[in-house]
Amino acid sequence: xxxxxxxxxxxxxxQASDSAYLFTKAALExxxxxxxxxFYHDGVNNASRLAVPPQDDRNVTQRWSExxxxxxxxxxxxxxxxxxxxxxxxxxAKRNGKNADNIAExxxxxxLGQLIEAGxxxxxxxxxxx
Amino acid sequence: xxxxxxxxxxxxxxALESCLDHAQPGSAVLMLEDGVYxxxxxxxxxxxxxxxxxxxxxxxxxxxxxxxxISQDKLVAGVGVVDYGGFVDLAAENSSVQAWL
Amino acid sequence: xxxxMMDEGGKVKKFLYLNRKAPYGTxxxxxxxxxxxxxxxxxxxxxLAFVDDGVYQLCKGQDTAGVDMKNFSPxxxxxxxxxxxxxxxxxxxxxxxxxxxxxxxDIVYEDEDxxxxxxxxxxLVSRTEMAExxxxxxxxxxx
Numbered sequence: 001x002x003x004x005x006x007x008x009x010x011x012x013x014x015q016a017s018d019s020a021y022l023f024t025k026a027a028l029e030x031x032x033x034x035x036x037x038x039f040y041h042d043g044v045n046n047a048s049r050l051a052v053p054p055q056d057d058r059n060v061t062q063r064w065s066e067x068x069x070x071x072x073x074x075x076x077x078x079x080x081x082x083x084x085x086x087x088x089x090x091x092x093a094k095r096n097g098k099n100a101d102n103i104a105e106x107x108x109x110x111x112l113g114q115l116i117e118a119g120x121x122x123x124x125x126x127x128x129x130x
Numbered sequence: 131x132x133x134x135x136x137x138x139x140x141x142x143x144x145a146l147e148s149c150l151d152h153a154q155p156g157s158a159v160l161m162l163e164d165g166v167y168x169x170x171x172x173x174x175x176x177x178x179x180x181x182x183x184x185x186x187x188x189x190x191x192x193x194x195x196x197x198x199x200i201s202q203d204k205l206v207a208g209v210g211v212v213d214y215g216g217f218v219d220l221a222a223e224n225s226s227v228q229a230w231l
Numbered sequence: 232x233x234x235x236m237m238d239e240g241g242k243v244k245k246f247l248y249l250n251r252k253a254p255y256g257t258x259x260x261x262x263x264x265x266x267x268x269x270x271x272x273x274x275x276x277x278x279l280a281f282v283d284d285g286v287y288q289l290c291k292g293q294d295t296a297g298v299d300m301k302n303f304s305p306x307x308x309x310x311x312x313x314x315x316x317x318x319x320x321x322x323x324x325x326x327x328x329x330x331x332x333x334x335x336x337d338i339v340y341e342d343e344d345x346x347x348x349x350x351x352x353x354x355l356v357s358r359t360e361m362a363e364x365x366x367x368x369x370x371x372x373x374x
Binding site for chain 1: 135137138162163164193213214215217218219221222226227229231
Binding site: 006008040041080081111112113115116117119120121125127129 | 241242244246258259262265266269270272273275370371372373374
């Protein structure tokens with residue numbers, strides 16, 4: 001089975017990203033395929049390279065980056081939602097005259113079409129939000 | 131049939147109530163995150179949940195119960211407990227998934 | 232689950248955008264509409280459902296000047312131009328909120344199969360009918 005995952009909330013504020021991560025991990029362990037993980041609304045904040053969470057708890061962003069690396073996952077951050085909330089990669093920073101970029105490893109910025117494509121190509125689309 | 135997911139407490143949001151009002155017989159409902167509170171026996175939503183359990187397949191996510199200190203023997207009769215692997219199986223076994231946020 | 236039709240090698244699925252939240256208090260209504268507009272380019276079978284507080288999104292007469300936020304309600308009127316003509320609004324959700332379909336915007340589309348006659352995009356359905364609409368979908372996006 002091919003799963004698409006939609007994460008609508010940012011790290012820590014809501015459990016959505018945790019639930020999505022643990023579901024994704026379980027699906028992979030069962031031999032399923034993850035077509036794409038798409039981050040929308042405040043979910044784009046999961047992609048911040050600058051987060052420094054306390055050491056005695058899970059590192060949500062790093063966890064996603066590591067899972068993506070291990071399983072070659074496609075982690076996509078919606079460009080419109082990202083710009084709105086100040087999540088920029090190098091290109092968007094240059095394009096918008098900002099002096100920094102902050103996307104973490106393993107995430108890429110792209111359009112909402114990637115979410116629709118995930119809906120079309122996946123067998124199941126899982127939504128995690130508030 | 132749909133796998134419905136409910137992740138908020140029924141005392142905070144109307145998501146569970148709305149979900150159960152729309153879930154057709156034979157569909158499945160998974161309570162996760164704060165939604166697991168909906169499965170606790172003796173609450174003011176317990177009757178509605180017990181009623182729904184007659185036509186629909188109701189589940190709670192075990193890890194979320196445990197995180198919140200709710201023991202599995204406190205649940206409304208008819209609600210099954212699954213882990214994340216079971217959650218994945220439910221998603222695969224049903225034809226689509228609908229989140230009640 | 233509906234049958235998938237092959238259209239020039241591309242899949243056509245029934246997409247439902249589930250709206251259950253009020254506008255302006257949170258961003259979900261606005262950003263879900265942005266998804267719907269992008270989705271129009273993908274030639275899928277798209278429906279929108281307005282349930283619970285989602286029905287408030289379609290209220291007419293929205294004037295956001297005093298709150299200094301963009302009034303995005305006119306965008307619902309543009310949906311017809313994007314071939315999105317199925318806006319299911321739940322009757323019980325309206326009634327519970329003291330509203331009727333007369334409180335909602337008059338959203339229309341032009342039916343190219345009927346000499347471009349203007350028809351209402353809002354389909355008022357009962358809770359039971361809405362449940363049936365949901366079961367017929369392939370992909371359900373909630374925000």
